[in-house]
Amino acid sequence: MILEMRNINKDYPMGRSKVHVLKNVNLNVREGEYIAIMGPSGSGKTTLMNLIGCLDVPTSGSYVLSGQEIAACNDNQLAEIRNKKIGFVFQSFHLLPKMNALDNVALPLLFGNVRKSERRARAAEALKTVGLEERMTFFPDQLSGGQCQRVAIARAIVGKPTLLLADEPTGALDSSSGKQVMELFEQLHEKGSTILMITHDANIAKHAKTVYHIFDGVLSGGDSGSE
């Protein structure tokens, strides 16, 4: 098991009271799974993604990521776990505009203390995986939205993360670029990547092999989707 969440609750303080956002969430992810978590706006998707991605810690409950309890980690420990174990893909790409594709992709390895020549070789390899070997020296403003998202996916996989975590990965794309991103996820899944994506879109969620639903902070489902 790569990821085990047990009775996870998340509250946000609101003045003197609090908002109870996630309610007794349980989730298991095994190596190689391809999961979608689907839910409407305000249901708690981003809150859950922030916990899974070690950007935040739960108010109560246990979260074990590849054998390590996350709930008790401090900010420095969380940053290191994120760098080593999680590849993030965001709706709006989050590329650095003044860096070309190769340097954007190599960036996580810089924080991981990898040598420069190896950083460049691994970034080039990741760009090849996403079909952008011809665009390595292009800057984000010279690439289409779909190409930018593929650069972001290359950056997410370059460190060989335990988990690829995507928040509305096609939300900013036209339908044909969105389709390419879904094809790429399918290829990564076939090569063994563990993928968890969060979406409000049923047409995107159906690409995953297992679909969970979140509604008002309660997670349910885990029924097999297209398999």
Ligand SMILES: Nc1ncnc2c1ncn2[C@@H]1O[C@H](COP(=O)(O)OP(=O)(O)O)[C@@H](O)[C@H]1O
């Ligand atoms: N920092 C915060 N402080 C207070 N309430 C928050 C905060 N972040 C999110 N919420 C509330 O938690 C609920 C879930 O938000 P969110 O996880 O962003 O949902 P989604 O991503 O599914 O749209 C919403 O009601 C939202 O208002």
Ligand SMILES: [Mg+2]
């Ligand atoms: Mg959200």
